[in-house]
Amino acid sequence: MSVLSYQSIKKADILRPFYERTIYELTNLSYGCGAASYDVRLNEDIYLYEGMVTLASTVEHFTMPDNVCGVVHDKSSLARTGILVQNTFIDPGWRGYLTLEISYHQVSSLPQAWPDPDQELNAGTPIAQIVFHYLDEPTEQPYSGQYQDQKTGAQPSKIKVPDQVARTSEELRQIDRFGKVWLGR
Secondary structure (H helix, E strand, O other), X not given: OEEOOHXXXXXXXXXXXXXXXXXEOOOOEEEEEOOOOEEEEEOOOEEEOEOXXXXXXXXXXXXXXXXXXXEEEEOXXXXXXOEEEOOOEEOXXXXXXXXXXXXXXXXXXXXXXXXXXXXXXXXXXXXXXXXXXXXXXXXXXXXOOOOOOXXXXXXXXXXXXXXXXXXXXXXXXXXXXXXXXXXXX
């Protein structure tokens, strides 16, 4: 697999809208197409709370060719402030607006970059970097799963929980960090 260059990303017509490399004035973060990656932006305002995961979608719609995959990475400047994007794989053949899993962890060894322990990021803020790779040949099994043609806006997981594992919300509140269920608290 080889990494796609600026020219190859542009020619592959993977993202709509497509932006040239631009600086987002509110944060001084870049978005759009770079030398060998594409930086995507938030489609909606989000609030980040320390230690919790927040879902958000991208401004950009993806149409992945059958011979290209993508890997989602943190933006380094945000990661240095404790804002992390869980790395995600974008399958060849997938279409839709990408839902990102974003978490916030205060960086205690550095001066706090943000004034408040909980953070708000505005729609339009650059949030993640996508690196695209060519496959050795087009796949015979492009993505056709449950997230195909994903809509804009944060989309929840579609995982099914077996009945024997499912718990009521009251039971979940009583599970401690070691997985032990406490009765009658």
